[in-house]
Amino acid sequence: MSQQLRIALLQMNIEAGNPEVNFTKLAAMLEEAVSQPVKPDVIMFPEMWNTGYALTEIKTIADKDGARTKAFLSDFSKKHQVHIIGGSIAELKGENVYNTMYAFDRNGEQIADYSKIHLFRLMDEEKYLAAGEKPGRLELEGSGAGMMICYDIRFPELARKLALEGAKLLFVPAEWPHPRLHHWKTLLTARAIENQMFVVACNRMGTSGDTQFFGHSLILDPWGETVAEAGEEETILYADIDLTLVDSVRSKIPVFEDRRPNIYEA
Numbered sequence: 001m002s003q004q005l006r007i008a009l010l011q012m013n014i015e016a017g018n019p020e021v022n023f024t025k026l027a028a029m030l031e032e033a034v035s036q037p038v039k040p041d042v043i044m045f046p047e048m049w050n051t052g053y054a055l056t057e058i059k060t061i062a063d064k065d066g067a068r069t070k071a072f073l074s075d076f077s078k079k080h081q082v083h084i085i086g087g088s089i090a091e092l093k094g095e096n097v098y099n100t101m102y103a104f105d106r107n108g109e110q111i112a113d114y115s116k117i118h119l120f121r122l123m124d125e126e127k128y129l130a131a132g133e134k135p136g137r138l139e140l141e142g143s144g145a146g147m148m149i150c151y152d153i154r155f156p157e158l159a160r161k162l163a164l165e166g167a168k169l170l171f172v173p174a175e176w177p178h179p180r181l182h183h184w185k186t187l188l189t190a191r192a193i194e195n196q197m198f199v200v201a202c203n204r205m206g207t208s209g210d211t212q213f214f215g216h217s218l219i220l221d222p223w224g225e226t227v228a229e230a231g232e233e234e235t236i237l238y239a240d241i242d243l244t245l246v247d248s249v250r251s252k253i254p255v256f257e258d259r260r261p262n263i264y265e266a
């Protein structure tokens with residue numbers, strides 16, 4: 001099984017409250033990503049890309065059961081034989097709206113979903129959204145991977161749990177704004193170093209009201225070194241990663257063997 005993956009991150013602008021515009025934008029960027037001379041193996045997008053943070057109207061514009069998003073992403077991944085880690089969308093399930101991501105394999109099969117479990121009070125998420133209740137795991141070309149959304153990266157115990165359960169890479173869609181660029185980079189880098197795994201993080205860019213999103217989508221290797229980083233503009237960030245580096249770093253500094261959980265875990 002190949003351990004080499006070419007990643008493409010769609011660092012897009014998102015128009016709050018306008019799923020039509022956002023679907024059109026996403027479709028155009030997806031087409032651009034798959035028409036490169038070397039086609040990506042995995043494509044990911046930002047958090048809440050269908051609606052943005054139009055929270056006061058979220059119940060009326062969220063995708064019911066994710067039906068439209070799933071059909072669109074499944075068709076695209078099958079047509080282009082590419083894995084899709086679908087950022088996250090506002091998903092209406094019964095009476096509640098969740099911040100949910102879906103993953104599809106090269107055959108268009110849905111292989112995972114994850115709803116954000118830590119809601120971000122600074123943006124009133126807890127007033128309008130319901131929290132997920134389980135971690136996000138998937139298998140990608142035979143390797144374990146994890147999914148976390150934006151604010152989740154402030155909870156190192158979640159990333160550690162995913163790593164202990166076999167994740168060699170962590171996917172993080174986000175809508176992370178100024179002035180916390182330093183937090184974004186530091187937290188992502190810490191998650192990569194402490195868990196000795198790749199961290200693949202896609203942030204949006206652009207403004208929404210008076211909130212300015214800084215982009216800086218980032219791909220880090222298991223040493224915490226930057227493989228690729230975007231600026232603040234709308235762009236597609238490409239990078240090639242080799243998952244065998246995870247085993248080599250973990251055998252050099254055997255953090256997982258050296259843990260003493262009986263002393264510090266409740």
Ligand SMILES: O=C(O)CCC(=O)C(=O)O
Pocket residue numbers: 120123149150151152154175176177180183
């Ligand atoms: O934790 C932060 O500073 C940003 C988090 C955030 O914007 C989100 O979870 O949507």
